[in-house]
Amino acid sequence: MKIQAINGFKDILPDNALLWQHIEQRARDIFQRFGMREIRVPIMEKTDLFVRSIGEATDVVEKEMYTFTEKSITMRPEATASIMRAFIEHGLHVQQPVLRLFTIGPMFRHERPQKGRQRQFHQLDAEIIGAQEPQVDAELIAMGQMLLDELNINTSLEINSLGCTVCRHPYRAKLVKYLEQHHDALCDDCKRRTHTNPLRVLDCKKSTCKALAKDAPSILDSLCENCNEHFSLVQQALQDLGISYTLNRFMVRGLDYYTQTTFEFLTSDLGAQAAVGAGGRYDGLIEQLGGPALPGIGFAMGIERIALLMEQKDDSNRLTQDIDCFIAALGQEASQPCAQLTHQLRLRGIKAAMDYSGRRLKAQMKQANRVHARFVLIVGEDELEQQKAVLRDMKTQEQHSFSLAGSISEQSERLMPLLCA
Ligand code: HAM
Numbered sequence: 521m522k523i524q525a526i527n528g529f530k531d532i533l534p535d536n537a538l539l540w541q542h543i544e545q546r547a548r549d550i551f552q553r554f555g556m557r558e559i560r561v562p563i564m565e566k567t568d569l570f571v572r573s574i575g576e577a578t579d580v581v582e583k584e585m586y587t588f589t590e591k592s593i594t595m596r597p598e599a600t601a602s603i604m605r606a607f608i609e610h611g612l613h614v615q616q617p618v619l620r621l622f623t624i625g626p627m628f629r630h631e632r633p634q635k636g637r638q639r640q641f642h643q644l645d646a647e648i649i650g651a652q653e654p655q656v657d658a659e660l661i662a663m664g665q666m667l668l669d670e671l672n673i674n675t676s677l678e679i680n681s682l683g684c685t686v687c688r689h690p691y692r693a694k695l696v697k698y699l700e701q702h703h704d705a706l707c708d709d710c711k712r713r714t715h716t717n718p719l720r721v722l723d724c725k726k727s728t729c730k731a732l733a734k735d736a737p738s739i740l741d742s743l744c745e746n747c748n749e750h751f752s753l754v755q756q757a758l759q760d761l762g763i764s765y766t767l768n769r770f771m772v773r774g775l776d777y778y779t780q781t782t783f784e785f786l787t788s789d790l791g792a793q794a795a796v797g798a799g800g801r802y803d804g805l806i807e808q809l810g811g812p813a814l815p816g817i818g819f820a821m822g823i824e825r826i827a828l829l830m831e832q833k834d835d836s837n838r839l840t841q842d843i844d845c846f847i848a849a850l851g852q853e854a855s856q857p858c859a860q861l862t863h864q865l866r867l868r869g870i871k872a873a874m875d876y877s878g879r880r881l882k883a884q885m886k887q888a889n890r891v892h893a894r895f896v897l898i899v900g901e902d903e904l905e906q907q908k909a910v911l912r913d914m915k916t917q918e919q920h921s922f923s924l925a926g927s928i929s930e931q932s933e934r935l936m937p938l939l940c941a
Contacts, residue, residue, distance in 0.1 A: 528631075528639025530824075539827050539836040540642075544624055546670055547644045547821075554663045556620040556646055561602035563626065567594040573601035573805055575776025577717040584629040595628040598775070599645040600802065600818055601809075607649060608811035618650040624823075636793030636825045644797075647818035649806070654750050657781045657801065657817055658757030664797055664819050665763050668785060673829050675785040675796050677763065680771035681751040682719075683743050684779050685804065691742035692718060702732050719772040738769035747780055754781050777802040781817065789829055796829070797821030845939050846893035847874040848884040850900035857928060858899050864932035870939055888914065895939055897922065911938060 525531060532540055548558075567587050574580050574597070586595040596602055603621055606612070612619055623645050631637055644667075648660055661677065668675050683691060699706065699714040699721055706714065707726040714721065722733045743751065758765055765783075773782050782800030790796075799819025807813040830836050845865060849858035858874050865872040873891055875884050881898065888896045898910040907924040922938070924931055 526639070528633035530638060530640070534841075536827070536836075538839040538841055539830060540823060542836075542839055543671065543823055543826055543830075544644070547622075547624065547667055550663060550667045550670065551622045551646055554620065554659070556622045559603060559606060559621045559623050560625070561596075561599065561606050561623060563596050563628075564593050565596055565602055565605065567592045569601050569605055569809070570594055570597060573604065573775075573777050573809060574598070575717070577713070578720070578774055578776055580629060580774060584631055586628045586630060597629045598627055599623050599625070599643060599820065600647060600775075600777070600805075603645070603647055603818075604649075604806050604809055604811070604816070608806060608809055613650060613812055613814060616650075618648065620646075620648050622646045634792065636790040636822070636828055638824060642823040643820040644823060645818065645820040646799075647816060649816040650814050651817075652803070652815045654753035654781075655757045657754045658761055658763070660799070660817055660819065661758060661765075661783055662761045662763050664785060664799075664821065667821070668796065668826075671826060671830065672833070672835055673787070673796065673826060674789075675787050677765040677783060677785055678768035678771055679754070679758075679765050679781065679783040680768050681740060681743060681747055681754075681780050682772070682778050682782055682800070683739050683747045687742050687744040687747055688739070688779075691737070691739050694737045694742065695719070695721075698736050699732075705729075705732055717776070720774075722770045722772045723774070733770055736770070740767070740769050750780055773798065773800060777805045777808075779803045783819070785821070787825075787829060789832060790825055793825060795822075796825045840892045842871070842892040842894060843873045843888075844871045844893075845873075845895045845897060845935070846884075846888035846891060847872065848881060848888065848896055848898045849874055849876070849878065850881055850884070850898065852878050853901045854878070854899045854904055857904065857924075860928045861897075861899075861932055861935075864928055865935065865939075868932060868936055870936070897935070899924070911935075 570585060571581055580597050585597055626640050626642050628640055630639055633639060648656055695718045696714060699718055705728050707729055710721045710724050710729050721729060722736060771782055778800040780801040784798040785796045786794045787796050797819055801817040803815040806816060847858045847862055849855045855876055855878060862872045862874045875887055893914055896912045896914060903909045909922045909924050910919050911922045912919045
């Protein structure tokens with residue numbers, strides 16, 4: 521019996537990995553333009569960290585975490601909680617009043633796998649800690665938009681405000697009252713959620729709950745003065761930066777730490793998985809985890825979803841990993857000097873490859889094409905004797921004679937300018 525990968529855990533094969541590298545490089549480049557610095561956090565944490573930050577009554581904590589119960593540790597379902605844990609543990613706020621951090625890596629959630637939804641998936645995650653100003657919310661959203669634009673991905677941006685502890689309480693009471701009035705029409709999950717996590721009812725996918733959600737009170741009508749002003753300034757700042765958005769008065773996020781601004785980058789090209797990226801403010805989280813009372817805002821984007829969208833548009837086909845020089849060693853005699861020459865070229869920074877089989881020229885040229893070789897150096901036994909090889913430019917098909925006189929090191933030195941021209 522062949523052993524296969526676990527359901528929902530996928531290999532990223534070499535052709536696909538090129539696309540992933542491209543996405544990650546673009547993200548790093550843009551994050552750095554915004555002054556973000558990389559942080560790498562462990563993929564396992566104490567379970568309590570996620571329970572306390574994401575919230576006990578969320579789907580993630582209730583149903584989706586990979587937890588080793590006897591050890592009370594969990595494979596991270598997201599990165600924000602871990603970054604805040606690291607931030608507090610290392611007292612990073614002492615270094616700088618505002619810290620901008622990003623991380624890229626795998627997350628784990630036991631969800632039902634489908635297109636764009638996996639159990640091991642990967643996020644590009646960015647967080648700004650220590651800044652309360654609404655302009656920062658807009659700046660972070662603009663960074664996400666810039667990344668999607670540069671990757672040529674079409675999404676629509678929806679934003680909402682979830683208020684703060686001051687306004688959330690009375691709103692919650694209003695919502696519970698409304699849900700209780702319509703108790704019988706709710707699905708079983710939402711009947712339970714009415715009291716454990718009523719905001720989640722607004723996000724239920726069942727048609728009857730969806731219909732009820734439409735007429736439910738919106739948090740936007742219950743915002744306190746401070747949250748209201750913050751949210752209008754966020755919108756003003758988004759307009760100033762030329763970022764288009766729509767208001768989604770009923771957006772709730774699946775994680776409990778959010779306060780005030782929340783946002784999602786949505787696509788209609790991935791079936792049921794509409795969110796390419798999402799995030800928001802989490803002003804009480806750091807304090808709740810035992811750290812200083814500092815605000816924060818961040819987002820995460822799913823790399824699988826970005827990669828799928830790029831593949832669907834054929835935007836991944838242009839990416840190739842090229843070889844600078846393929847050395848076609850014809851016959852056994854040629855193999856040894858060619859191996860030395862290949863090594864010398866690699867020492868000089870050239871992407872070089874060769875075939876040790878001594879196969880005929882035609883087979884080796886096929887191989888050179890397969891690895892996208894820019895040049896091929898053809899070294900046969902006759903050429904070795906006459907100390908002359910042929911250098912073929914694969915783009916122009918031009919051929920030049922190349923002298924094999926002198927030591928291997930001298931030969932590679934002479935070859936360098938021809939390969940780098
Ligand atoms: P999230 O909405 O749970 O937020 O996930 C963010 C993104 O991760 C989603 O929009 C989606 O692209 C991707 N994603 C989530 N689950 C899966 C899955 N099972 N398979 C494939 N992709 C998935 C967070 O995780 C927050 N930590 C974001 C954040 C950062 N908020 C503040 N800072």
